[in-house]
Amino acid sequence: MRRAAPLLFLPLGACSGVQTSLGGQGVEGASFIGLFEIFLAVTGVMYVIVIAILLGGLFRRRANEGPTPVPDARHPLLRPALIGWTGLIVLGLSGLALASFLEDRTLARPGQKYPFSIQVTANQWWWDVQYQSSDVSHTVRTANELHLPVGVPVHVALKSNDVIHSFWVPNLAGKQDLIPGRTNDLVLEPTQIGQYRGQCAEFCGREHAKMAFDVTVESPAAFQAWWSAQLASAKPPSVAEAAAGAQIVTSGPCAMCHAIAGTNASASVAPDLTHLASRRSIAAGTLPMSRANLESWVADPQGHKPGSKMPKIPLDAAQLHAVSAYLASLQ
Numbered sequence: 001m002r003r004a005a006p007l008l009f010l011p012l013g014a015c016s017g018v019q020t021s022l023g024g025q026g027v028e029g030a031s032f033i034g035l036f037e038i039f040l041a042v043t044g045v046m047y048v049i050v051i052a053i054l055l056g057g058l059f060r061r062r063a064n065e066g067p068t069p070v071p072d073a074r075h076p077l078l079r080p081a082l083i084g085w086t087g088l089i090v091l092g093l094s095g096l097a098l099a100s101f102l103e104d105r106t107l108a109r110p111g112q113k114y115p116f117s118i119q120v121t122a123n124q125w126w127w128d129v130q131y132q133s134s135d136v137s138h139t140v141r142t143a144n145e146l147h148l149p150v151g152v153p154v155h156v157a158l159k160s161n162d163v164i165h166s167f168w169v170p171n172l173a174g175k176q177d178l179i180p181g182r183t184n185d186l187v188l189e190p191t192q193i194g195q196y197r198g199q200c201a202e203f204c205g206r207e208h209a210k211m212a213f214d215v216t217v218e219s220p221a222a223f224q225a226w227w228s229a230q231l232a233s234a235k236p237p238s239v240a241e242a243a244a245g246a247q248i249v250t251s252g253p254c255a256m257c258h259a260i261a262g263t264n265a266s267a268s269v270a271p272d273l274t275h276l277a278s279r280r281s282i283a284a285g286t287l288p289m290s291r292a293n294l295e296s297w298v299a300d301p302q303g304h305k306p307g308s309k310m311p312k313i314p315l316d317a318a319q320l321h322a323v324s325a326y327l328a329s330l331q
């Protein structure tokens, strides 16, 4: 069954690999696949029985359409068949309700302690991500990406700054809405190291489709190394071109929205850029990370993501080149 289920979804080929509900690389995601298979089996059997009865009725009618029609007497098996069919439906639906209930009970983890919590705040159209620690100096802020240690259940607190969004990493777990004015919870417990893609799953305006994020599941040691690296301030630029870019970014309009730890830029209405170049994508999954794409994005954000809150800053070619040199150095 587990092998056959993906075949039914071949038309959804675009959803394979890094973004698929049939991946099962998280405890919750794998558990959903089990529930899906139970539903598929029960409803599949019901479907086959209904079609068999329909075909049986059709052929029986044909047989009766002879020159001397047989009077349509009530079949002696009609009553027991109807009782049996009703019983089967009640049994099937009760089974599905029970399976759903047990699944819910398994996923709810009352009283479970988590080693740390990630606060994800949705904005039109990007994700603000804060790794929280009881020691405030160990709090890390990033954007449009999650790093997770394999085999560790992690609590995710979901908030929104504007409209309703939905947080969804289909390989790992189900969807959970982010609603202004309240905090929703989700637990991510990845079971396989790998790179996955998350996507906003609730229409939230013009750039809903370009509101994605990257998820990296790694060994606990690699995760700790990532967290430690993220705690550091931005490295001062080492070449003249990047230094010129740093001057433009940290003293110009960029600093009115973005933060870069260790510089004057400390605003929080747009993604934190301290370790921007260590991420896999730009502008919430809009472009793959590269210096050329950084330059192209800064040169024309509205061309790449129309309606985005990132304005086009008037910069000449040399300034753009300097800015991309600096941004690409923010490892």
Ligand code: CUA
Pocket (backbone or CB within 6 Å): 122, 125, 164, 165, 166, 200, 201, 202, 203, 204, 205, 207, 208, 209, 211
């Ligand atoms: Cu955020 Cu759709």
